Amino acid sequence: MNPDNTTAQGTPAEGELPASATRNACKLCSPLGAAMVFKGVRSCLPFLHGSQGCATYIRRYMISHFREPVDIASSSFSEEDAIFGGARNFEQGVENVISQYQPELIGVATTCLSETIGDNMLGMIKSYQDKHNSSGPPLVHVSTPAYTGTHSDGYYGAIDQLVRTFAKPMTAKIAGHVNILPAMMSCADLRHLRELCELYQLSPTILPDYSATLEGSSWGEYHRISPGGTSLEEIEEMGSATATIEIGHTRAYLKNTPADYLEKTSSVKRHALGWPLGIRHTDQFVTSLSQISGNRLPESLKDERGRLVDAYADAHKYVSGKTAAIFGEPDLVIAQAAFLSEIGIRPIICATGAKVKKWKQLLSSEIEGGVADVEALSGTDHAKISARIRELKPDLILGSSKGYPIARELSIPLLRIGFPIHDRFGGQRILQVGYRGTLAAFDRVVNALLENKQDTSETGYSYL
Amino acid sequence: MKADEPTKVIQVLDDRAAQVWTKGSGEAFVCDRKSTAGSVTQRACAFCGSRVVLYPIADALHIVHGPIGCAVYNWDIRGSLSSGSQLHRNSFSTDLAEKEVIFGGEKKLEASLLELIEYYKPKAAFVYSTCIVGLIGDDVQAICRKVSKKTNIDCIPVDSPGFKGTKKTGYQAACEAAYKLVGTGDTSGISKYSINLMGEFNIGGEAWMIREYYERIGIEVVATITGDGRVDDLRRCHGAALNLVQCSGSMTHLAQLLEEEHGIPLKRVSFFGFEDTAQALYTAAEHFGDPELMCKAEELVRDEIAKYTPKIKAYRKELKGKKAALYVGGAFKAFSLVLALRALGMKTVLAGTQTGNAEDYKQLQDICDPGTVIVDDSNPLELAKFVLEKEVDLFIGGVKERPIAFKLGVAFCDHNHERKIPLAGFEGMLHFADEVAKSVLSPIWKFAPRHELRALKINTQIADTESP
Numbered sequence: 001m002n003p004d005n006t007t008a009q010g011t012p013a014e015g016e017l018p019a020s021a022t023r024n025a026c027k028l029c030s031p032l033g034a035a036m037v038f039k040g041v042r043s044c045l046p047f048l049h050g051s052q053g054c055a056t057y058i059r060r061y062m063i064s065h066f067r068e069p070v071d072i073a074s075s076s077f078s079e080e081d082a083i084f085g086g087a088r089n090f091e092q093g094v095e096n097v098i099s100q101y102q103p104e105l106i107g108v109a110t111t112c113l114s115e116t117i118g119d120n121m122l123g124m125i126k127s128y129q130d131k132h133n134s135s136g137p138p139l140v141h142v143s144t145p146a147y148t149g150t151h152s153d154g155y156y157g158a159i160d161q162l163v164r165t166f167a168k169p170m171t172a173k174i175a176g177h178v179n180i181l182p183a184m185m186s187c188a189d190l191r192h193l194r195e196l197c198e199l200y201q202l203s204p205t206i207l208p209d210y211s212a213t214l215e216g217s218s219w220g221e222y223h224r225i226s227p228g229g230t231s232l233e234e235i236e237e238m239g240s241a242t243a244t245i246e247i248g249h250t251r252a253y254l255k256n257t258p259a260d261y262l263e264k265t266s267s268v269k270r271h272a273l274g275w276p277l278g279i280r281h282t283d284q285f286v287t288s289l290s291q292i293s294g295n296r297l298p299e300s301l302k303d304e305r306g307r308l309v310d311a312y313a314d315a316h317k318y319v320s321g322k323t324a325a326i327f328g329e330p331d332l333v334i335a336q337a338a339f340l341s342e343i344g345i346r347p348i349i350c351a352t353g354a355k356v357k358k359w360k361q362l363l364s365s366e367i368e369g370g371v372a373d374v375e376a377l378s379g380t381d382h383a384k385i386s387a388r389i390r391e392l393k394p395d396l397i398l399g400s401s402k403g404y405p406i407a408r409e410l411s412i413p414l415l416r417i418g419f420p421i422h423d424r425f426g427g428q429r430i431l432q433v434g435y436r437g438t439l440a441a442f443d444r445v446v447n448a449l450l451e452n453k454q455d456t457s458e459t460g461y462s463y464l
Numbered sequence: 465m466k467a468d469e470p471t472k473v474i475q476v477l478d479d480r481a482a483q484v485w486t487k488g489s490g491e492a493f494v495c496d497r498k499s500t501a502g503s504v505t506q507r508a509c510a511f512c513g514s515r516v517v518l519y520p521i522a523d524a525l526h527i528v529h530g531p532i533g534c535a536v537y538n539w540d541i542r543g544s545l546s547s548g549s550q551l552h553r554n555s556f557s558t559d560l561a562e563k564e565v566i567f568g569g570e571k572k573l574e575a576s577l578l579e580l581i582e583y584y585k586p587k588a589a590f591v592y593s594t595c596i597v598g599l600i601g602d603d604v605q606a607i608c609r610k611v612s613k614k615t616n617i618d619c620i621p622v623d624s625p626g627f628k629g630t631k632k633t634g635y636q637a638a639c640e641a642a643y644k645l646v647g648t649g650d651t652s653g654i655s656k657y658s659i660n661l662m663g664e665f666n667i668g669g670e671a672w673m674i675r676e677y678y679e680r681i682g683i684e685v686v687a688t689i690t691g692d693g694r695v696d697d698l699r700r701c702h703g704a705a706l707n708l709v710q711c712s713g714s715m716t717h718l719a720q721l722l723e724e725e726h727g728i729p730l731k732r733v734s735f736f737g738f739e740d741t742a743q744a745l746y747t748a749a750e751h752f753g754d755p756e757l758m759c760k761a762e763e764l765v766r767d768e769i770a771k772y773t774p775k776i777k778a779y780r781k782e783l784k785g786k787k788a789a790l791y792v793g794g795a796f797k798a799f800s801l802v803l804a805l806r807a808l809g810m811k812t813v814l815a816g817t818q819t820g821n822a823e824d825y826k827q828l829q830d831i832c833d834p835g836t837v838i839v840d841d842s843n844p845l846e847l848a849k850f851v852l853e854k855e856v857d858l859f860i861g862g863v864k865e866r867p868i869a870f871k872l873g874v875a876f877c878d879h880n881h882e883r884k885i886p887l888a889g890f891e892g893m894l895h896f897a898d899e900v901a902k903s904v905l906s907p908i909w910k911f912a913p914r915h916e917l918r919a920l921k922i923n924t925q926i927a928d929t930e931s932p
Contacts, residue, residue, distance in 0.1 A: 001550070003540075003550040003551060003552075003553040003554045004554055006550060006551070006584075007551070007583075007584050007585040008522075008523040008524075008525075008549045008551045008584055008585050008586045008587060009523075009549070009585060010548060010549060010550075013583050013584055013585075014583075015582060015583060016579075016582075016583070017583070018576070018579035018580050018582075018583050019579065020558075020572055020575035020576040020579055021527060021556050021557060021558060021559070021572075021576035021579065021580055022532060022535070022556070022557045022558070022559035023554060023555070023556055023580075024539060024554055024555050025532050025535065025536045025539070025555065025557065025559065027532060027536070028532075028533070028536055028537075029531065029532055029533030029536065031533070032533075042468065043466060043467040043468045045467075047502070050595070050626075051509045051511075051595055051625075051626030051627045052499055052505060052507060052508060052509045052626065052630070053508045053509025053510075053511055053512045053534070053626040054509075054533065054626070055504075056505070056506070056507065056508040056509070056512070056864070057508065057512070057533070057534075057537035057538075058537070059864060060537070060863050060864055061537050063863055063864060063866070063867055064863055067866075067867060067870070068867050068871075069844060069867040069868060069871060070867075071504050071844050071845075072504070073501075073502045073503075073504050074501065074502070074504075074505075075501045075502070076498070076499045076500070076501045076502075076503075076505070077595075077626075077627040078498060078627060078629070079627055079628055079629075081627065082595070082598070082599065082625075082627040089501040090501070092500070092501045092502060093501030093502030094502060095502065096477055096479065096500060096501060096502030096503055097502040097504075099475075099477065100475075100477060100502070100503070100504075100843075100845055101467050101845075102466070102467045103467050104466070104467060111533075111595075112530070112531045112533070112565075112594075112595060112596050113595040113596065113599070113626070113627060116565060116595075116596055116599050116600070117599060145531070145562075145565075146531040146532055146533040147531040147532075147560050147561050147562050147564070147565050147596070148561070148562050150532075216871075218870075218871065218873060218911075218912050218913055219470065219871045219872055219873075219913060219914075220470065220913035220914050220916075220917050221470030221471060221852070222470065222471055222474065222845075222848040222849070222852060222871075222872065223467075223468055223469065223470055223471065224467045224468070224471055224474075224845060225467040225468045226468065227468040227469070228468070229468075383554075402539070405540075422541075
C-alpha cells in the first residue's frame with residue numbers, strides 16, 4: 001500500500017489520475033540550490049530574502065542530509081514588509097548577520113515572496129553598501145523564485161552570479177590553473193574531482209566546493225561558519241585559469257553559462273562535459289585534463305580504469321538486460337542513464353521534476369542503444385513516477401530517499417543517490433565520479449540486484 | 465578573527481539581549497516577540513505552524529496552495545502515526561508556476577481539489593494559503609465554497625501565509641480551520657466522563673498509549689486532536705465533557721473556542737515524565753469528582769510506576785550529575801523535560817523554547833535551578849555558546865539543534881515531532897531514559913576534540929600535582 005494511490009478509506013484509488021495538482025514533488029525549490037552553492041564559498045553566509053519559513057525549512061532539509069550545521073539567515077518578513085517591501089528588514093538582517101557571523105561574503109537568494117512584491121535586490125544591496133561606505137563584506141544576489149524553476153536552477157544560478165559578480169577579466173594565465181564548475185554532487189565527488197586534477201599537476205578552483213563545509217570534522221570550539229570552501233580571492237582569479245570544465249549535460253547546450261562568460265571575458269577555454277560517471281564520460285573528463293595540463297594519463301588512473309573494465313567483465317551477466325527507473329535532478333538522471341546503458345542496464349524510466357526542454361532528445365544523446373524503450377518524464381512528480389513504475393516494474397530504482405514508498409510497495413531495490421537522502425547515512429559521501437567512483441557505483445548496482453535475487457530466492461545460497 | 469576559525473567568544477545580539485536570562489540575575493526577561501531579521505532563528509513561519517497542527521488529521525486532504533517549496537519540505541517527515549488512513553502522508557500542492565502567479569491560481573486550485581477529492585475520497589479538505597496566495601489575490605474562500613458545493617465535501621481554507629507571523633500565528637489559523645468542523649457531528653452516546661486529548665500528535669503512537677490509560681480508568685476519549693485525527697471525531701468533539709490540552713501553544717485557541725461556545729472546561733496537562741503523566745490522569749479524575757475514577761487512576765499510576773521504576777533507577781545511577789540543555793518548541797514541554805531530567809538525576813543548565821509565552825516562562829523559571837540560562841527564540845550561535853560555557857553533556861532538541869551538539873561532542877536526544885519513538889506516558893519515560901543513556905553513555909565521545917582537550921587538561925593537572 002502506498003499513500004499516493006490509496007483512498008482515505010484505505011481502498012485502492014481508482015479512476016483518472018489527478019493531473020492538475022503536484023502530488024509528492026520530485027523537485028525542491030530554487031533557493032535551496034542557491035544556499036548549497038553559497039555553503040561552498042569560504043566564510044559565506046547564505047541569506048534568504050523572504051519569510052522565515054523558507055530559510056528554516058531549507059536548513060532542516062539540508063541538515064537531515066548532510067548532518068552538519070547549516071545556518072541560513074532570513075530577513076523574516078512580516079505582514080507589513082510584504083506590503084511595503086522588505087528593505088528595512090533586509091538591512092537589519094544583514095547588519096545582524098555581520099555582527100554575529102563576521103562573514104567574508106553574504107550570499108543573498110530571493111524567494112517567491114520578495115520576487116512577487118518586486119523588491120529590487122540590486123538597489124537594496126547598493127543602498128546598503130553606499131550607506132556603509134562599502135565597508136563590510138560584499139553581497140551577491142541570485143534571483144530564485146520557486147515558481148520559475150527547481151533547486152537545480154537555483155544551484156546553477158548561484159554559480160553564475162558568483163562568477164559574473166566577482167571573477168575579474170584577466171589576460172595573464174597561470175599555467176596549471178583550471179576551474180571546475182560541478183553539477184550538484186556529493187562532498188566525496190568534489191574531493192575526488194580535486195584529486196583527479198592534482199594527479200595531472202593541475203591546481204583547481206572548484207566552485208562551489210562544499211566538500212568540507214558540509215562534511216567536516218568534529219570541533220573542539222565552535223565555528224561560526226564551517227571551515228572550507230572556495231575563497232572569494234579564488235573566484236576573483238578564475239580568469240587566470242587556462243580552462244574551465246563545466247560539468248552537466250544540460251549545461252553543455254547552453255550559451256551564457258559562467259564558463260562561457262569566463263571564455264568571453266578572459267579567454268578561459270570552456271570544456272562542457274557530462275558528469276564523469278562511467279568509462280566513456282570519465283575518459284572524456286581525463287582527456288580534458290590531459291589537454292589542459294599537457295600531461296598524459298597517470299599510471300594510477302590507468303590502473304583504476306583497468307580494474308574498472310575488469311570489474312565490468314566479472315559482473316556483467318548479473319546486470320545485463322536489467323531495467324531501471326531513475327529520478328532526480330536532470331544532470332544526475334542523464335549521468336546515471338548514460339552509465340547504466342554503458343553496462344547493459346536499460347534506463348526505462350528517466351524522470352525529473354524540472355521542466356526540461358527536449359528532455360528525451362538530451363537523453364537520447366547519452367543512452368547507448370537508443371531511447372525507443374525509454375520513458376522520458378520531465379516536469380513530473382513522484383505519484384506519476386510511481387504509476388509508471390507500477391506499470392513497467394523495473395528491476396532497480398535509483399534516486400533519493402523519496403523513492404522509498406514505491407520501492408517498498410513493489411519490493412524493488414532502491415539505490416539511494418542524489419539529494420535528499422535522509423533515511424540512510426552517508427549520502428554526502430557517495431562517490432560517483434571518475435573511474436573509482438564508477439567502480440563504487442557499479443558494485444552498488446550489482447550488489448543491489450544480487451541481494452534482491454538472494455533475498456527472494458527459495459534456496460538462499462550464500463555462494464553466488 | 466575570521467568567521468570560519470574556532471571561536472571562544474560568541475556575543476548575543478543587542479536586539480536579543482533581553483530574551484536571554486540567567487536565573488538569579490535579577491534581570492527582566494522578554495519573550496513573545498517577532499524574530500529579529502538575520503538572527504538565524506530556529507523558528508519557522510505561520511504556514512509551517514498550521515501545516516503541522518492539522519497534518520495528523522489522516523482522512524482529510526491537505527493541499528498547499530502556492531509554489532512548490534512550501535509543500536515539499538514537509539512531505540511525510542513527521543512521526544504522527546495513523547491507525548487507518550494514510551492520506552495525510554502525501555504532499556499535495558498546486559505548485560504555482562509563473563503564469564499563475566501573474567494571472568491567478570484559482571482555476572488550478574479548483575481543478576486540483578476536484579480531481580483529488582474524486583480520486584482520494586477524503587472526509588474533508590484543508591487548503592493552506594502560502595505567502596504568494598496572499599499577494600496575488602486568489603479568493604481561496606470562494607473556491608472552497610464552490611468545490612464544497614460541487615463535491616459535498618467540506619473544503620476549509622487555512623489562512624496561513626508565512627509572513628503573517630511565527631508558527632504561533634499558524635497554530636491560530638489551524639485552530640480556526642479545525643473549528644469549522646466542530647459541532648457538525650452527532651454527540652449521542654458519549655459518556656459523562658469524557659475528554660478530548662488536545663495538542664497530542666501521536667508521535668510514535670503516544671496518543672494510543674495515553675488514550676488507553678484513560679480508558680482503563682473509565683474515561684472516554686472522544687477525540688485526539690490532532691494525533692491519529694479523524695474528521696468525524698472533530699465533528700463531534702464538542703460532546704466531550706472536558707478538554708485536556710497538552711501542547712498549549714498549538715491548541716489553546718481551539719480549546720478556548722470550545723469553552724466559549726460549547727461550555728467545555730479546559731485543563732492544561734503534560735504526558736512527559738512520571739510526575740506529569742500521573743498528574744494528567746488525576747486532573748481528569750478529580751474534575752469528574754467520582755472517587756472510583758480517582759481510585760482507578762491511583763492504581764494505574766502505581767502499577768505503571770512499579771513496572772518501570774527499577775529500570776529508570778538503573779539509568780539514573782549512570783546518568784546522575786550530567787548536565788543537560790534543552791531547546792524545544794513550546795514551554796510546557798520544556799517544563800516537563802526539566803522534571804523528567806531531574807528524575808534521571810540530571811541537571812538542566814540551559815532551557816529554551818521557540819514560542820513560549822510569559823506565563824510559560826514564569827513557570828519554567830520557577831522550577832529551574834539557580835544559574836540556569838533561559839533563552840527565548842534562540843539561534844545556533846547562542847545555543848553553541850551556552851553548550852560550551854555550561855559544559856553540557858546532553859542536548860535535547862530537534863533536527864536543527866542536532867548538529868550543534870554532535871559537532872561539539874555532546875550527546876543528543878531528539879524530542880521533536882520528526883522522531884519516531886514515543887516519549888510520552890509512563891512507558892515513554894523509559895524510552896526517554898533509554899534515548900538519553902544511549903547517547904550520553906556512548907563510548908565514542910572520548911574521541912571528540914572537546915573531550916580529548918578536557919582529558920589532556922586533567923592529565924596535565926595530575927602530572928603537575930604529582931611532580932615534586
